[in-house]
Amino acid sequence: MISYAFRLLLAVSLALPTTVFAYGDGYDSSSRLRINGSTGGASSGWSSGSNSGGQISAATTNAVIKLLTSGVRGCQRLDKVYRYDCYGQVYGQAAGQLAGNAAYEQARIILSDVERSLSRTVRRNQDRRAPQVRMGSQQFRAIRADALPSAKTEFIAALEQAETRLLRSSAGAGDHHIRIAAALNSNKLLLRSALLFLPLVV
Template structure:
C-alpha cells in the first residue's frame, strides 16, 4: 500500500502530461488547414475546395443585390477567401491574386460611394453603395483586376496548377456575372436608373 502511495504522484504527473501534449502541439495533428490560421501549411485539396466554394457561393449571393451594392459585396467575398489563405506560404500566389481584386474593389467603392443611398445589411454584413452612373466604369476596373489575378494564378509553378486552376475558374464565374452588367439591356436599365436618380437629387 505504501509503495502505491509513493508511486501515485509519478503516475498522476504522467497522466497530466499526456493530457497537455495535444494542446501544446496545436490540437488534432490531422486537422489540416482551416479558417483563420494553419495547423498544417501546404497545398491541400480541402483548402482549395473551400476557397473555390467561398468565392462561387459568395458571387451567387451578391448577384441577388442591386448593382450599386454588388461591388462591396464582391469585395467582402474576396476578403473572406483571402483570409482562408493567410499564413500558408504554399498559397502565396493565390493570396496575392485575391488581394489584388479585393484592393481594386475597395478603392473603387470608396471613390464612387453614393451618399444618397443608405448602406444595405444582409445578415452580419453591410454593403456600401456606389453611384449608379459609376457601375460601368467600376465593372471594367473589376474585370481587369480579375484578369490580372487569373494570370497570376495560371502562371504559378507547375505543382500548384491543379489547385490554382480551380480558384481561377471561380474567378472567371465572377467575370461572367460582371459582363452581364454591360449587356445592352442592362445599359438601358442603368441609364433609366441614373436619370431617375438625378431627378430625385434635383
C-alpha cells in the first residue's frame, strides 16, 4: 500500500511545475528566499522564510519540493567536480526553509543530515588546488576527480536512507513527508541515470 502510494505521489510531484533555481540570479521567486543574500538572519546563511505558525501546509511542502528538484538540476550546470558542494547547499537551503516550523521538524532534520553527509564528502575529498567557482551569489568548492564515483555512491546512499526515514515519519504529516521523499527519489533517479554513461559522465 505504501509502495503504491509512493509511486502515485512520485508521479504527481514530478508533474508539478518547477521554478528556476536561485543560482541563476541569487533569487528564487517561488520560495521568497535570497540565497546568501542580505535578507537572511541565520548564521548558516539560509533564510527560513515564513512557516505558517508551525503548521503543515501545501505551500511549504511545494516550496521545498521545488527547491530540491530544480536545485539539484541547477547544480548540473556546473562542472562535475563542483556539483557535490552545490548539492549540499541545496539540501541546506531546503532544511533552512523548514527551520522554526515544528510540524516539519523531522523533515528538517532528515534534510539536514543529507546536507551534512555531502559536506563531509566535500571536506574529505576537496581539491584544494582548484579555485572555487561562482554561480549567481553562491561559491562552490571542487572535489578531486578521482573521488567522483565514491561521492556519487555516498550521495545516493544518503538519499535512500533519507527517503526511508521520511516515509517512516509520515504519520501525522498526511502525504507531505511522502511527497518530499518523492522529490529525493527524483534526485536519486537523476543521479543514477548518469551512472549509465560512466566513465564518460560522472
